[in-house]
Amino acid sequence: MGVFSESVEVACSPAGQPVRLVWGNRSYRIVAEPVRWYQRRSWWVEEQRAELGRGAGLVDHEIWRVQIQQGGRSQVRTLDLSRQGNPGRWRLIKVHDAIQSLSA
Template sequence: MPQLQEYVEIWTDDAGSPRRLVWRTRRFRVTDRPTTLVGPAEWWAPFGDHDVSPGRAPLAITGWRFQASTDDGETHVFDVADDDGRWRLLRVFD
């Protein structure tokens, strides 16, 4: 599935979990427990070619997946990632 090239506005709670989202001028509220998306930690990139047996490269939160709904009932599952201080929309599932 191709990644989208859209940015969205996201409001988070004190722990950094998404709570609200504005996408294409529509306001959504997060209606489930957000799931973290993880990937190799950025600081690990210079060591990426090294063998880390028997473990794996250190992981970091790279984004979030959550369900969100508008007041009139439009609901989607969103994948988002922090892109240098802006939230990039990765995928939308209907």
């Protein structure tokens, strides 16, 4: 498992939910229902001052947990993505350990 920040390209459904992403020049599809939550950020450490009228994205990060797969037979991986700001910049912030198949 790794925690870091790397830019990724994300294609979203009309409802704004991730459906595909490009990471490391490879294209992946989302293979399970993504989960979204908001996480408080320490804006006072990252920003020297908050501009008047700027609030969206200042206090909270929008985080999505997605499960991705390249092609139809590759390993499924779980990633946490952060969507930042109105232009819709996406950052990969965490790669989870590989998911093991639960076949019995």
